[in-house]
Amino acid sequence: MEIPSGVYDVLTDARTVIAGDRVQIPFELDRPTYEQVNKMLKEIGGRWDGRKSVRAHVFPFPVEGYMRACLATREFPSRYEQGWYPTPTRVVDEMLAHAGIREGMSVLEPSAGTGSIVGPAVECGAVVDCVEIDERRVRALREQGAARRIVRADFLDLDPLDWPHGYRRVLMNPPFSQAVQHVEHALGFLADGGTLVAVMPESVMWHSDRATVEFRELISLAEGTFAPLPDDSFAPSGTNVRTVLLVVNSEPGGPLPTHGWHRRQPRQLDLFALT
Numbered sequence: 366m367e368i369p370s371g372v373y374d375v376l377t378d379a380r381t382v383i384a385g386d387r388v389q390i391p392f393e394l395d396r397p398t399y400e401q402v403n404k405m406l407k408e409i410g411g412r413w414d415g416r417k418s419v420r421a422h423v424f425p426f427p428v429e430g431y432m433r434a435c436l437a438t439r440e441f442p443s444r445y446e447q448g449w450y451p452t453p454t455r456v457v458d459e460m461l462a463h464a465g466i467r468e469g470m471s472v473l474e475p476s477a478g479t480g481s482i483v484g485p486a487v488e489c490g491a492v493v494d495c496v497e498i499d500e501r502r503v504r505a506l507r508e509q510g511a512a513r514r515i516v517r518a519d520f521l522d523l524d525p526l527d528w529p530h531g532y533r534r535v536l537m538n539p540p541f542s543q544a545v546q547h548v549e550h551a552l553g554f555l556a557d558g559g560t561l562v563a564v565m566p567e568s569v570m571w572h573s574d575r576a577t578v579e580f581r582e583l584i585s586l587a588e589g590t591f592a593p594l595p596d597d598s599f600a601p602s603g604t605n606v607r608t609v610l611l612v613v614n615s616e617p618g619g620p621l622p623t624h625g626w627h628r629r630q631p632r633q634l635d636l637f638a639l640t
């Protein structure tokens with residue numbers, strides 16, 4: 366969506382402070398301009414905090430690089446597009462606690478948004494590659510500068526066999542509307558002995574369609590767990606959707622279709638061809 370010119374002028378005004386998780390406009394705006402600015406900042410995930418000590422729009426993610434990317438193109442992504450709900454810090458912390466990242470560990474974030482998981486994972490010592498479908502979010506990821514590799518693509522179109530190695534960790538908060546497909550596909554990028562940690566909508570626990578039932582069976586075989594997150598976990602990102610945290614480890618030779626499993630398939634087929 367295009368940034369209206371009046372809003373652009375306000376956001377690029379030298380007095381406007383865009384830092385950390387907030388945008389602060391310390392000067393008077395006429396009513397129509399204020400409403401336009403407020404609308405845009407809310408649309409991209411900000412929330413007005415009127416407390417005297419704050420008086421700013423506060424975001425559930427670091428907004429500076431992201432806003433710079435938006436201003437560079439005079440465009441902003443609506444958070445209602447492509448299921449973009451940045452993972453709130455508390456949820457990221459919980460994911461990282463389960464991930465047990467050690468220095469130099471390879472991590473994939475396959476639906477990376479603007480990097481709410483990527484940044485903290487890199488701070489823990491991970492080497493992160495990521496995928497994101499939306500060009501503007503890719504730009505924000507580049508601005509963030511944390512990931513080793515950023516691939517702009519539809520993750521579901523990527524073939525794990527084009528990757529020479531699996532990742533020790535996959536950390537993800539995929540678009541909720543296709544969460545099962547994304548997580549299943551991500552298993553193909555996980556190294557044997559690795560761990561996948563994914564935020565998923567709570568509906569994955571009870572949906573009775575065949576794909577979800579089979580997914581639950583697979584996770585159960587692999588002794589993975591779905592732990593409910595607090596109901597308001599995603600409130601900072603503007604949604605009350607209930608979520609769970611999936612944690613699953615891949616054992617070599619176990620039931621998960623990991624990267625190693627994919628690599629073993631052609632050999633098995635060749636052997637089959639010889640009989």
Ligand SMILES: C[S@@+](CC[C@H](N)C(=O)[O-])C[C@H]1O[C@@H](n2cnc3c(N)ncnc32)[C@H](O)[C@@H]1O
Nearest residue numbers: 447449450451452476477478481498519520540
């Ligand atoms: C729920 S948001 C989470 C963003 C990010 N993981 C985070 O935690 O802040 C889902 C993200 O997936 C991206 N996305 C949607 N469909 C995708 C696809 N097929 N391939 C890659 N990324 C996709 C959206 O653009 C959005 O940024």
